[in-house]
Amino acid sequence: MIQIEVDNITIEAKEGETILNALQRNGINVPTLCHMEDLLPSGACRICVVEVEGMRGLVPSCSYPVSAGMKIKSRSPRVINARKTVTQLLLANHPDDCLYCNRSANCELQDLSVELGVRQRLYKGERTKSRLDVSSPSIVRDPDKCILCGRCIRACEEIQTVSAIDFIRRGSKAAVGTAFDTGLNVSSCINCGQCVVVCPTGALTERSNVEDVLAALSDPNKVVVVQHAPAISVTIAEEFGVKAGSDYDGKLVAALRRMGFDRVFDTSFSADLTIMEEGSELVDRIKNSGVLPMITSCSPGWIKFVETFFPELLPNVSSCKSPQQMLGALIKTFYAEHQGLDPDNIVSVSIMPCTAKKFEAKRAEFSYQNRQDVDYVLTTRELAQLMRMTGVNMDQLPPDSADNPFGERSSAGKIFGASGGVMEAALRSAHYLLTGDELSELKIPALRGSKDRKEVFLEVGGTKIGVAVVSGLGNARSLMEEIKAGRDDIHFIEVMACPNGCVGGGGQPIGVDREAVKERMKTLYTIDRDDSLRLSHKNEQVLRLYKEYLGEPLGEKSHALLHTHYRTREVLR
Amino acid sequence: MTTNVDAILAQYDGAQRDSLIPILQQVQAAEGYLSQDAIVRIGEKLNLPTSKIYGVATFYNQFRFQPQGKNHFMVCRGTACHVKGSGKLLEKLSQATGVEPGKTSRDGLFSIEVVACMGACALAPAISISDHFYPKVTPSKIDQLLVEMRSEPEKN
Numbered sequence: 001m002i003q004i005e006v007d008n009i010t011i012e013a014k015e016g017e018t019i020l021n022a023l024q025r026n027g028i029n030v031p032t033l034c035h036m037e038d039l040l041p042s043g044a045c046r047i048c049v050v051e052v053e054g055m056r057g058l059v060p061s062c063s064y065p066v067s068a069g070m071k072i073k074s075r076s077p078r079v080i081n082a083r084k085t086v087t088q089l090l091l092a093n094h095p096d097d098c099l100y101c102n103r104s105a106n107c108e109l110q111d112l113s114v115e116l117g118v119r120q121r122l123y124k125g126e127r128t129k130s131r132l133d134v135s136s137p138s139i140v141r142d143p144d145k146c147i148l149c150g151r152c153i154r155a156c157e158e159i160q161t162v163s164a165i166d167f168i169r170r171g172s173k174a175a176v177g178t179a180f181d182t183g184l185n186v187s188s189c190i191n192c193g194q195c196v197v198v199c200p201t202g203a204l205t206e207r208s209n210v211e212d213v214l215a216a217l218s219d220p221n222k223v224v225v226v227q228h229a230p231a232i233s234v235t236i237a238e239e240f241g242v243k244a245g246s247d248y249d250g251k252l253v254a255a256l257r258r259m260g261f262d263r264v265f266d267t268s269f270s271a272d273l274t275i276m277e278e279g280s281e282l283v284d285r286i287k288n289s290g291v292l293p294m295i296t297s298c299s300p301g302w303i304k305f306v307e308t309f310f311p312e313l314l315p316n317v318s319s320c321k322s323p324q325q326m327l328g329a330l331i332k333t334f335y336a337e338h339q340g341l342d343p344d345n346i347v348s349v350s351i352m353p354c355t356a357k358k359f360e361a362k363r364a365e366f367s368y369q370n371r372q373d374v375d376y377v378l379t380t381r382e383l384a385q386l387m388r389m390t391g392v393n394m395d396q397l398p399p400d401s402a403d404n405p406f407g408e409r410s411s412a413g414k415i416f417g418a419s420g421g422v423m424e425a426a427l428r429s430a431h432y433l434l435t436g437d438e439l440s441e442l443k444i445p446a447l448r449g450s451k452d453r454k455e456v457f458l459e460v461g462g463t464k465i466g467v468a469v470v471s472g473l474g475n476a477r478s479l480m481e482e483i484k485a486g487r488d489d490i491h492f493i494e495v496m497a498c499p500n501g502c503v504g505g506g507g508q509p510i511g512v513d514r515e516a517v518k519e520r521m522k523t524l525y526t527i528d529r530d531d532s533l534r535l536s537h538k539n540e541q542v543l544r545l546y547k548e549y550l551g552e553p554l555g556e557k558s559h560a561l562l563h564t565h566y567r568t569r570e571v572l573r
Numbered sequence: 574m575t576t577n578v579d580a581i582l583a584q585y586d587g588a589q590r591d592s593l594i595p596i597l598q599q600v601q602a603a604e605g606y607l608s609q610d611a612i613v614r615i616g617e618k619l620n621l622p623t624s625k626i627y628g629v630a631t632f633y634n635q636f637r638f639q640p641q642g643k644n645h646f647m648v649c650r651g652t653a654c655h656v657k658g659s660g661k662l663l664e665k666l667s668q669a670t671g672v673e674p675g676k677t678s679r680d681g682l683f684s685i686e687v688v689a690c691m692g693a694c695a696l697a698p699a700i701s702i703s704d705h706f707y708p709k710v711t712p713s714k715i716d717q718l719l720v721e722m723r724s725e726p727e728k729n
Contacts, residue, residue, distance in 0.1 A: 157622070163624050163625060164622075164624060165624055166622070166624040166628035167628050167632075167633065168624050168627060168628045168631045168632075170631070170632045170633075177627075177628075178624055178627075179612070179622070179623035179626070179627040180609060180627055180638070181625040181627075187624070188623075188624075451722075516639035533710070572609065572612075572623040573613075573617070573622060573623060
C-alpha cells in the first residue's frame, strides 16, 4: 500500500494500480467513457483526466499508474473544464436527435452533458452522414451516433475473440466498421450483442421487433403465442428500477397475458426437453463411441462462432435445436394439431435475453413445412418497452402461471439461464439415464459461479466422465484449441456465448453490471434450491409429450422436429 | 496473382503482427492493390483478423483495395501543390471521372491516388499518370487529358 493525496485528502492506493481504480475505491467519482473493467486501459476518450502535481498536462486517470506521494486534483476547475470540453467536442458532430433515439435517458453521452452542465452547442463539427447498417437480423448500427470510444471493438475482440469490427479509416473519417466495410450480416459477427450492451450511445441497438409484435397482438385473426426464456423472469424487473435478482416469474406471465398474448409458455419447459434429447444423445455417443466431446447447442451466438471459426468441430456439436427452437417447432405442429389451430394463423413470439436468437429464429434450418418455428424474438429490453407502450404494470398484477402443456418446468430447466446450468441439469438426467439412479446430491457447486472455465470429473455408473463449462467466446476458443490439440479427458462441454451465460446476455439491460448479473444468477439457483421438481426427466408434461406424440428421445419425430444440422460459414474472419 | 502473395509471405516465416505494414506494402507493390484474398492470407499468416488488417490499411492513404485503372492518376497534395491549387485539381479530376480518391472507375479506365509530395515542387501543381509526370496542371488540362484518354483506341 502506498499513500497518495487527492484533493488535499490522503488515501491509500495499491502499488501499480491506476489512478482511476484508487479514486473509485475511495469513493471519488471520475467519469469514464472508453474504460472497461477487467480489460487493459485504452485511454482513448480523455473524459477521466485529473491534474497531477508536477505534470505539465492533464493525465488520463484510467491508464496512469499511481506512485507514492502523488498529489492529484480530481475536481479542480481545470479538470472540470477539460471534461466539459471533451464532452462538447464529442457533441460537435453528434446528431441532435435525442428525442427520437432508442437510448434517450439511458445514454452515457447524455448523462455526461447533464452532469457537466453542457447547455449549448459550442463547437460545430462536420456531421458524418453514414447509412444505417440494418443488414443484420440482430443488431442495427448507426455510425453517426458513434463516439469512437472503442468499447464495442474491445468486447468483440478481447472478450469474444470474434473481431468482426475494428476502427477503420482515419481522422474525421474514422469509424467503426467491418473488414472491407461490409454490412454486419456478411461479416464474421456472431450476433451475440455484447457490443450493444457496452455501447454508451445509440450507435448500436438491437433490431427491434416491437412493432411486429404489436401488429400481431392487434390482429384478431392471429393466435399469438409467447414463450419466455429462463433468464427473463429474474431480469425484467430491473428495467423498472427493481433491485437486481428479483424473480418476477408469475407477474411476467400475468403481464404477457394482459398485453394480449393468447398463450403463454415457458422456455424452461423445452429446456427440460432439450435435456432429454441432449442427455440421450450424450449417452448414445458415449455408449456407441460417437464423436466426443459433445458440445451444447443452446447458444446461437456460440453456434455461429463454431460454424465460422471451428467448422472442423461441427461434428462435436449436439444436433439438438435450442430450447427456443424446440418449443417453436412444437407450437406449430403438436400444439396446433392438439388445439385444432391452423399453424399459419399462429404468430410465435419468444422473449429472450439475446440478440443472436433473432438470427437463430430466421435460420432456414429452423423451419418446418416452410414455416419458421419462431416468428419474432424480443429481447428483455424490447419486452420492457412493450410493457411501457401498452401500459402494463407488472407490480400491480397478481401472479399467474404459464399455460399447459408447455408451462410446467423443472428447476433444472430454469437454471439454463446461468453458465453451468445446462451442464448441471444434464448431469442430473444423464446420471439417471446411465445408471437408473438419481444423483445423491443434485447441487454441483463446481459448475456454478463466474469462473472463466469450470471443469468437473465424476464417475457415473463406472464410467469416468469429464465435463467442462465455459462462457464468453474467448474462453470457449481456448478450450476448443485444447480439444483440437488432442485433449481427450472431456466428454461433454457447455458453451454460452455471453459471459456468465444468458443472465449476461446481449439482450439484457444496457450496461455490464457485474453485480446485477451475479444477483440474477443467484436467484436462479435459489429457485432451484427451493423447487420441488428439480429433474428434467421428472417433468410430467415432458414425459406425456413423449408418450402421446414424440415417442422416445432421438426417435423419428424428435429428429424431424427437435434436431438440426449446421454449416460452415465462409466469411472474412 | 496468388503466387505473388505466397512468395511474399514465404519471406516472412515466423513473422508477428509488427510485420503487417511491410507485408502490405510488398503485396501492393506486387499486385497493384490489396485484394480480399490477399488480406485473408496475410491474416492467416500473422494470425490477425481481417477487420484489423483492413483497419490498419485504411488508416494509410497509400493502400488501395481495387486494381489500378488503365490510367492511374497520382495527385500531389504536398504544400507547394496545395498552394498552387491541387485541391481544386483533385476535386475536378474526381468529378470528371466519377472516381473517389483511392478508388477505380467501373470500366477500369481511371484510378486516383492522393500522395503527399512527389518532390516536384517547382512544377506545382504536379500530377503523374501511370508514372508519367505532368507539370503545372490546370483544370482545363485535366479535361483535355481525359478527352484524349477516352478517345484512345483499345491498345494492346
